[in-house]
Amino acid sequence: MDKILEVKGLSQVYGPGCDLCFASTGPDFETNICPHCGSIVALHDLSFDLYKGEILGIMGESGSGKSTAVKCLYFDQMPVGGSATFFDDSGQKPLFKLNPAQRRSLRNHRFGMVYQNPNLGLNFDISAGGNIAERLLMSQVMNYSEIRERARELLARTEVLTERMDELPKNFSGGMQQRVQIAKALATRPPLLLLDEVTTGLDLSVQAKILDLILEIQSELNTAMIVVTHDLGVIRLLAGRTLVMKYGRVIERGLTDQILEDPQHAYTQQLVASAL
């Protein structure tokens, strides 16, 4: 199997930071706030490998650093430490050492992101179709009618009524917004997809559609995915392996069924028990 992403020691701190930030936060201290400088240690020493076509789950309570991790990988923010290497067809790319043009190129062509907050993933001032067209325009040379056709296809694929492709996504329901985001993320058929709480807050029938869609995409395009969620049911259905996070740290990792049926760490045991 081929590796597509290798993350090593990824760390993120919000605030001025000090020498004691990492040593005085984390699960042992039951906080992610440094008592010395008040900074938030959102992420510390996150490492994992991701293989082509694999779905990796990241679960953990609110504030454990899940979104921070995927946002760093999507270049929304620069981590304070660590490295990430993307193994592209054209060679290895050290994500945090690339220049802005190289980063933009990966973001636009090779990575797809579905944000927890659709506000971040969609431009609410242009139509649903326009959101997708925007991404297509950045990536390929196509004429207007080709782009429109492709946008329509993608929206149909994600079960967004194509009659509504000219409407503004701000008028859509949460589930529809998520599906427009997925369509947008898929526009370039990226080999790596980052999904942050794609199903959270949606009613069950919409959740079901989105889960189906995700697995369909994975088997069709062999897309590698990182699925962030605090929903154990979603993790069980989607992810082969799972990381469990708390206060910015990975406290347990393993095969997903093992994490759910034979959790080793006290926190994971509690998390799984409370979800039953």
Added chain:
Amino acid sequence: MTRKPLLSVENLSKTFFLHEQNKVIPSSSQVNLTVYAGKLTALIGPTGAGKSSVLKSIYRTYLPSSGRLLYETAAGVTLDLALALEHQILELRREEIGFVTQFLHTLPRQKTLDVVAMPLYRQGVDKQEGRARAAELLAELNIPERLWEVPPATFSGGEKQRVNLARGLIASPRLLLLDEPTASLDAKTTDRVVNLIQRKKEQGTGMLAIFHHADLVKRMADEVVELMVPVVNV
């Protein structure tokens, strides 16, 4: 017989540690067994002897606490499943080792035919062929055709179990773990299941199985391993 076993379990023990209660729970203790290609080893013993735990430890749903689980891969390598990397286990699950349990976790909208064909899709078989082979198995297991295009979520216990079984058998795994594959079936359906398992055995699949009925053990097993309830040290 000089042939090497497909699976050789040596002194497997599994204990759980429950942090909340600060308690150690022994589940299986000092288990030894072998499974040969084309043969069925049956696990017997009273409730609480840890029969399912043994299967789950082999599949790595449980982390074995001690012992060795030596598996001969298709590539001819001996791999200790207790120590294998997660990616190796995922690959074995995709290509070589199947597990039929009493539970069925499926996608909410996935149709039964696709649920059953999934192991084939994962191996790269196309949809048309996968569905055709799934239909054959479902017919053989007496699942009415009107259910094939419906998700199994609303099926009866016995129907779900047969869907599970069809999915476990479809890709002809080298090693198949069966946890009470006939528990909720009537006599006639049980016979169909038994025939199917028998045929897969003849085709070379090695099996480790738990049956709810002694009669089935007699009919199916080439080798029988009895487990004891582990002693609790308080």
